[in-house]
Amino acid sequence: MTSRPLVDPELIPFLEAFPTVNIDAGNLAVIRQSRDAALAQLPPFPASVSVEEVFIPGPQGAPDVRVKLYRKKEGAEGPRPTILHLHGGGYIMGNPEFMGPMCALWADAYDAVVVAPAYRLGPETAFPGNVEDAYAALAWANAKAGDLRIDTGRIAVAGESAGGGLAAALALLVRDRGEYRFCHQQLIFPMIDDRTAVRADLSPMFGEFVWTNASNHFGWASLLGQPPAARMFPPTQRRLVQRALPACRRLSSPPARLIFLRRKTWNTPAA
Numbered sequence: 001m002t003s004r005p006l007v008d009p010e011l012i013p014f015l016e017a018f019p020t021v022n023i024d025a026g027n028l029a030v031i032r033q034s035r036d037a038a039l040a041q042l043p044p045f046p047a048s049v050s051v052e053e054v055f056i057p058g059p060q061g062a063p064d065v066r067v068k069l070y071r072k073k074e075g076a077e078g079p080r081p082t083i084l085h086l087h088g089g090g091y092i093m094g095n096p097e098f099m100g101p102m103c104a105l106w107a108d109a110y111d112a113v114v115v116a117p118a119y120r121l122g123p124e125t126a127f128p129g130n131v132e133d134a135y136a137a138l139a140w141a142n143a144k145a146g147d148l149r150i151d152t153g154r155i156a157v158a159g160e161s162a163g164g165g166l167a168a169a170l171a172l173l174v175r176d177r178g179e180y181r182f183c184h185q186q187l188i189f190p191m192i193d194d195r196t197a198v199r200a201d202l203s204p205m206f207g208e209f210v211w212t213n214a215s216n217h218f219g220w221a222s223l224l225g226q227p228p229a230a231r232m233f234p235p236t237q238r239r240l241v242q243r244a245l246p247a248c249r250r251l252s253s254p255p256a257r258l259i260f261l262r263r264k265t266w267n268t269p270a271a
Contacts, residue, residue, distance in 0.1 A: 003205040015209055022214035023092065025123065032093045039097050045104035048073055056140040059132040062120075067137055068096040070107040070114035071148075079151035082113040084138055084182075086170070088161030090191065090211065090219035091122050091130065099160070113150050115141050119166070122222030130223075134170045135177075142180050156184040162219070164190025194220040194228035 007015065023031055045051060050073050055064040085103055087094045096103070096116035103114040119133035138155070145152050159167035164187040171185045197217040207213035220228035 001204060003208055007209075018210050020209050020212060022212050022218075023090070024214070024218050028092060028123075035089075035093060035098070036095070042098075043101050045101060046108045049104045049107050051100070051104065056117075056136060058136050059129075062129065062132065065133045065136050066096075066118040067140070068100065068103070068116045068118075069148075070100075070103045070116070072107050072111050075111045075149070078149065079145070079154075080111055080113050080149050081154040081156070082115060082141060082148075082150045083110075084134070084141065084155060084157045084167075084170075085114055085116040086119065086134055086157070086159035086163035086166045087116065088159065088163045088191075089121070090215065091162045091165075091223040092219050093121060094162070113141075113148055122219070123225075126225035127223050130166055131169045131173055134166060135173055138170070138174065138180055152180075154183050155180070156186065157182050158186035158188070159190070160188035162191045162223075164188050165192040168192055191219070194224065197221075197228040 021027065021031065050071050052069040052071075054067050054069060056067055058065045083103075083106055085096070085099065085106075087096050087099050089095075089098075095118050099116070103116050106112055107114045115137055117133055117137035119130040119137075121130070138157075141148070141150055141155065142152055144150070157167045157170055159165075167185055168187055168190055171182055174180055174182060197213070197220045202213070207216060217228060
């Protein structure tokens with residue numbers, strides 16, 4: 001049984017450009033290389049936008065974080081809104097360059113400073129390495145606000161897929177630490193629930209294309225450093241999690257968020 005006849009014909013070229021593969025530790029390096037090679041096919045950036053690569057201090061004891069910085073060349077003289085963008089890739093692949101055209105368009109259309117870190121990926125680095133890298137990028141943006149003409153009261157976080165899940169995690173971390181703040185979070189089909197990797201009640205057509213159920217399981221396991229949704233907390237840790245849940249429901253909540261869900265032109269779990 002296949003859902004291919006249900007796919008919108010306009011999407012067929014996309015499916016053919018990204019053949020469906022079950023990603024695992026054995027083929028991850030090759031898949032990463034093929035995705036990086038596709039960067040040459042991305043559209044050019046607006047001529048009005050400058051792109052800079054910088055290396056900023058990483059979390060304590062961790063490597064520096066590579067960051068792409070997108071700014072309008074003839075932007076406002078005063079402080080500008082800022083978007084901290086976190087790329088997708090199932091927590092196991094991707095880089096800020098892949099969403100570079102979108103980041104450049106944001107910088108051009110909104111006269112915004114767009115900060116896009118290349119956070120560490122799984123399985124080489126498990127949680128919380130990625131969110132700590134993102135936090136380091138936010139800390140750097142606040143520290144360099146004067147030089148970069150950043151309005152620290154108008155910093156938003158955005159991400160798609162794994163980047164959306166990471167954006168949500170970062171917003172909670174920022175709230176809990178109380179050092180900085182976001183004015184907005186934009187979660188684009190966020191990858192936020194590891195239980196999708198182990199559900200047995202789904203149609204076999206779910207995850208048929210691009211991001212399969214097997215890839216989803218590998219992505220979550222790589223992020224967590226252990227199998228997903230295995231009721232993985234021992235009793236002592238489970239009590240801590242249960243104690244923490246009410247805090248997430250208090251009025252001192254993260255900033256207002258906008259969540260985009262992908263149109264179901266084909267069936268897939270969050271990826």
